[in-house]
Amino acid sequence: MTDIKLALLGSRGAGKSAVLVRFLTKRFIGEYASNSNSLYRKRLSIDGRQLNLEVFDPCSQTGESRCILEEPLEWADGFVVVYNISDRTSFLNAKNILRQIKETRGGETCKGEVDIPICLVGNKQDLCHSRQVTEEEARAAALEHKCHFQEVSAAEDYLEIANLFTKLMRHVMEHLKYRADRRRYSGSKSMAKLINNVFGKRRKSV
Numbered sequence: 001m002t003d004i005k006l007a008l009l010g011s012r013g014a015g016k017s018a019v020l021v022r023f024l025t026k027r028f029i030g031e032y033a034s035n036s037n038s039l040y041r042k043r044l045s046i047d048g049r050q051l052n053l054e055v056f057d058p059c060s061q062t063g064e065s066r067c068i069l070e071e072p073l074e075w076a077d078g079f080v081v082v083y084n085i086s087d088r089t090s091f092l093n094a095k096n097i098l099r100q101i102k103e104t105r106g107g108e109t110c111k112g113e114v115d116i117p118i119c120l121v122g123n124k125q126d127l128c129h130s131r132q133v134t135e136e137e138a139r140a141a142a143l144e145h146k147c148h149f150q151e152v153s154a155a156e157d158y159l160e161i162a163n164l165f166t167k168l169m170r171h172v173m174e175h176l177k178y179r180a181d182r183r184r185y186s187g188s189k190s191m192a193k194l195i196n197n198v199f200g201k202r203r204k205s206v
Ligand SMILES: Nc1nc2c(ncn2[C@@H]2O[C@H](COP(=O)(O)OP(=O)(O)OP(=O)(O)O)[C@@H](O)[C@H]2O)c(=O)[nH]1
Pocket: 010, 011, 012, 013, 014, 015, 016, 017, 018, 019, 029, 030, 031, 032, 033, 034, 058, 059, 060, 123, 124, 125, 126, 127, 152, 153, 154, 155, 156
């Protein structure tokens, strides 16, 4: 069983809870209590592998540019960063969050290796008549931060939201495997170094 921990980040009212609840229950619920942090758990299967999914949905705070980022930034294996396509400020905040994720967790990857799994999500696509963020600029931001991108409407879609979570969880599994392999490799390298030091020295002293 693989444990996967995701964090939902974004501006207040961007639709984080709506996107998550749509994924978990296939339903859209208009209003959510937003004054407390929530941790959702679900067991599911992807590509025949059993997963324990945990999703942290932190309550937004005023003065949101730093939200309550530190905790989920350290805790999560992957991130869903949500903005509202009809609210430019929420997009600027999302870009800021992408930067903070890269600053905090970017050290886990080297050039050409698996990037931290993140999906930038433009929610409220049904409000495209009052759009303030184009798909192109959001795609460019996703490209710059090497993350997935998807526009959705929690109010109207299920499939696109399910697909983005599935894609992100596949990426998380790949990233966890990469990290485990790297730990094993550096562990066996330091063991080889230790053996070499011990036996090398002995041989010298004989
Ligand atoms: N039109 C439209 N409204 C949406 C959509 N998703 C969410 N909303 C509405 O946007 C408002 C905020 O949604 P939430 O899911 O509570 O947003 P949040 O990001 O979790 O907000 P906080 O918990 O305060 O951080 C609610 O009134 C939702 O009904 C959507 O796709 N389309």
